[in-house]
Amino acid sequence: MKRMNKKTLPLAVLAATMLMTSACGGAATGGTATPAAANDAAAPAKSGEPVKVVWWHAMSGELGKAVDKLVADFNASQKDVVVEAIFQGTYDENLNKLKASLDSKSGPTMVQMYEIGSRFMIDTKAITPVQQFIDADKYDVSQLEENILNYYRHDGKLYSMPFNTSNPILYYNKTMFKAAGLDPEKPPATYEEMAEYAKKLTKDNAAGGSIAIYAWLVEQFFANQGAELVNNGNGRTSMATESLLASDAGVKTLTWWKQMVDDKSMLNLGRKSDDTKKAFLAGQIAMTLDSTAGLRGVVNAAEGKFEVGTGFLPKPAGASDGGVIIGGASNYIMNNRSEAEQKGAWQFMKFLADPKQQAYWSVNTGYFPITKKAYDDQLVKDNMAKYPQFKTAVDQLHASKPSKATQGAVMGVFPEARQLTETAIEEVLNGKKAPKEALEGAAKEITTKIGQYNKTVGK
Known part of the structure; x- marks a missing residue:
């Protein structure tokens, strides 16, 4: 060897x-x-x-x-x-x-x-x-x-x-939807609908929702609009050299997010997804966005308290075709x-x-099978019948249009880029910077770090 x-x-x-x-x-x-x-x-x-x-x-x-x-x-x-x-x-x-x-x-x-x-x-x-x-x-x-x-x-x-x-999905409290006069079988599909629903759901010491300050979700919002996060085909046609974080997709997303926080229909609970999950399970918020990896745990924890609804990740009305990144x-x-x-x-x-192993893994975690035939396994069929929420992530995966945007960005400094993105979000939500200013600052730093990395590998 x-x-x-x-x-x-x-x-x-x-x-x-x-x-x-x-x-x-x-x-x-x-x-x-x-x-x-x-x-x-x-x-x-x-x-x-x-x-x-x-x-x-x-x-x-x-x-x-x-x-x-x-x-x-x-x-x-x-x-x-x-x-x-x-x-x-x-x-x-x-x-x-x-x-x-x-x-x-x-x-x-x-x-x-x-x-x-x-x-x-x-x-x-x-x-x-x-x-x-x-x-x-x-x-x-x-x-x-x-x-x-x-x-x-x-x-x-x-x-x-x-x-x-x-992949990320929308989690929502069907009981709170009914109480607010919203159809519990129709989750919001767009930024605009989510903002509208959040206002209607904000009452009685409960807020419409909360989104964790997690850069992975921002990457998903880009892909869902058919937008690339870095240049050169999201770093796939050749090595990425520039961050596109401050593009229209980023500014539009952060402006929407900031407005919901400002009108108090969306709580800012910080960077930890666990904090938004706890607030959701406690009935303090009606909606949140999170990975399907924790779906089984959320559904089990909510049992006996309220029914968990799930929906696709929202995107701006009229946005280009896109989808989620795995x-x-x-x-x-x-x-x-x-x-x-x-x-x-x-x-x-x-x-x-193997389909049998993937069936076991999916049912006992919330991750979805990587193998197509796993869906034919009786274990998965029974689980889907009992927990229809699991089907949302699968349908969303299959509905995602293949492109460089949904294929996902690649760069050698991704962990650092996420940290800088999250800092920019915090600056905006805390009223320290406007969305475009914060994102431009983060994009500039990420671009610099990409250049430094590329030099180390001779690219």
Whole structure:
């Protein structure tokens, strides 16, 4: 197996360009390990012991329990590979620990990485693109959801294997809708409708809604208007060099958001999605926007108190065709591990993508299946019948029009860009700056950081 060439990329410099913050492309190629027999089970170690695959992940709580079940089922299904799943903290913490391990063999065989880490992972040249295993195995990727593959494809190939996938939806309290004289089966579909509904729902010590100051949602608002977040085809036709945060899509979104906060129909509860979720479950707000990843937990927590309604992410009336960008994470194979380990990781990746496993994962988390046939599984059918809210995210995914906007932006400094975006939102909602001024300031800083990053990777 060919190891990473340290002269090719100064990893320490590359890592230093990314300021990590708390949060949920291109021409570079990955490792050159060639899985000539990727379609075969991973070869057992010489000692006769099974090959050990270490998997670093960022799934905690109920998600972590579901991960442990998947790992246990895989290990029990065959004797050649044993997967050891190790929780590494948040997505950001997981990435930081991976960076620290890149110049050694102390890291994992396989790592779960959030979607905004895609550009960085490719640029490290520390991975073996899963496309090599797909080609060698003649693995049929058409069984996977096209809109999910669309995000993780760069230069026409997959560098990682999708795993946990979500998108943002509108959550609303049907009981509060009825009390306000609103049709509980017709959630707001546009910015204008959401603002109108929020006013009608604001009464009796309860507000119409709250949106967490989370840059992921801003990225979704852009895509839903068919707008790109960075130049050069959202960083997909060539490396991004400029942030487009201050474009009409951004200004329109932040102006709408600010107006609702000003008229007190929308509360500003800060950056933590958990805070808006708690307010929603307590009946303090009637609407919120959040990831489908927490859908099962929200529906269960509201049971006996009120019925949770779900709807598509709203967009401005008359906006261009667009849709949502997938969120979540995918799995990468590190190229400084043995060939046997890499093949073992690939076997596990295929297991995770199996319809039965995806059905279990979806029903027990809120992430939707990456595999189309998972929807035919009785477990999913029964869950959809009992919890029709789960269908919203799936329908929204399928309704999203493929484009560079909905494919999602890629840039090496995405975590930093999110931090700067959230700061700009705070400045506006707190009355310190006008929407265009705040977004222009953030866009300028993001553009500078993109340039610094591109220099480190020679782009």
